[in-house]
Amino acid sequence: MGKVYLVGAGSGDPELLTLKALRVLQQADIVLYDRLVNPLLLYHTKRDAKLVFCGKSPDCHAMRQEMIGKRLVREAEGNHVVVRLKGGDPGIFGRVAEEMTQLEKAEMAYEVVPGITAASAASTYAGISLTDREASSHVTLSTAHRKAGTLMEDDFASFVKHGTACFYMGMENLSHIVHQLLAGGISSEMPIAVISWGSYGRQKMIKSSLARIEAEVASSDLSxxxxxxxxxxxxxxxxxxxxxxxxxxxxxxLLISKNPVDFEVITRFTGQGADVWFVQVGENRDKRFDEITNRYLNEQNYPEILFLEPEAKALWEFQSELKSIHA
Structure with a gap:
């Protein structure tokens, strides 16, 4: 029998991956990864590992949760090392409890590898300390909705009194959150921040007050x-x-190279705050990433192209020409 690892990939910055997560990624025979995982991390896998996208966006699920659990069991029964790679930390709004339950029922060996959650990464990279001896004695991690999309009616105001509230997956429910806080007696001038794509070089933030945040977010390009x-x-x-x-x-x-990925090159850019995607070109490229690159570049825009070797430009132009012909 194989084994399943439920792994937190951290948030955005590829260097936020833990050493244990790196080790199991390098050993994996198959990786089922989420949309919020930085796909650069998939370059840590061995070349014959299967990479399966099971991402979720607010209006689209590539693979339903029950199907994911069944796939984990099936692959492990085939004597494979299976990694379920999740953005942030699997135990914080990552549905890890549901997957552990399925694995327990199947009597499947598994481990959970914690990761750096969005609240820690996004706040820190935005320069905000979640706790402060003078302003915040506690932190509450919350989500504005439950499983079926129903809004929660918790006392949001209690999260904020003498502390800090962190709302995950809250963009669509920003109006509800603001309304609940104001109804609970929180001042309309209470500071609030909305941080998009935390710890990526594309990170954006709006800091405002409860009274003004909805209008400011509505007129911005935060997503x-x-x-x-x-x-x-x-x-x-x-x-x-x-x-x-x-x-x-x-x-x-957009980094283009004829050679396999070199994470020292990647982190040379991300370590200075840049947002990058890497593409290997030529017949010897890792073709698993053709589909990943197409999907990622449909979602993200990289206006500056850097060719890491002179030959890479010709190979990139040749591949692009072939793609346009076949299209």
């Missing part, structure tokens, strides 16, 4: 995934975070 932070700690942060001050923050590069 999912986004984290909502409410509390005095938002106002105690600097206007610009350490991350946004990095020399390449906001730059978006």
């Amino acid at each position: 999912n995934p986004a984290l909502i932070l409410v509390g005095e700690v938002v106002d105690r942060s600097s206007a610009a975070s350490w991350f946004t001050k990095l020399p390449l923050f906001g730059k978006r590069y």
Whole structure:
């Protein structure tokens, strides 16, 4: 029998992957990965590992949760090392309890590998400390909806009093969150931040008050995934975070190479705040990434192309020409 690893990939920045997560990724025979996983991390897998996309967006599920659980069991029964790769931490709104239950029922060996959750990564990269001795004595992680999409009616105001509230998956329910906080007696001037794509070089943030945040978000280009932070700690942060001050923050590069990925090259860019995607070109490329690249570039825009070797440009142009002919 094989084994299943339920792994947290961290948030955005590829260097937030833990050492244990890296090890099991390198050993995996098959990886089932979510939409919010930075796909650069898939380059850590061995070349013959299967890569299966089972991502979820607000209006589209590539693979239903029950199907994912059945696939985990089936692949492990085939004596494979299986990694279920999730964005952030699997135990924080990552449905890990449902997958553990399915694996327990199947009497399948498994391990859970924690990851850095969005609340930690997004807030830190936005320059906001979730706790503060003078402003926040507790942190509450919450989601604005339950399984069937029904809105929660919890006392959101209690999350904010003397503390910090972190709302996951809350963009569509921002109006509901604001209404509940105001109805619970929270001041309309309470600071709030909405952080989109936290810890990526494409990270964006709006800091405002409860009274004004909806209008400001509506007139912006912020998109999912986004984290909502409410509390005095938002106002105690600097206007610009350490991350946004990095020399390449906001730059978006498509790196083209004839050679396999080199993570020292990748982190040379991401470590300075850039958002990058890597493409290997030529007949010797890892063809598993052809589909991944097509899907990713349909969602993300990289206006600056950097060819890591002179020959890479000709190979890239040749592949692009072939693709247009077959299309």
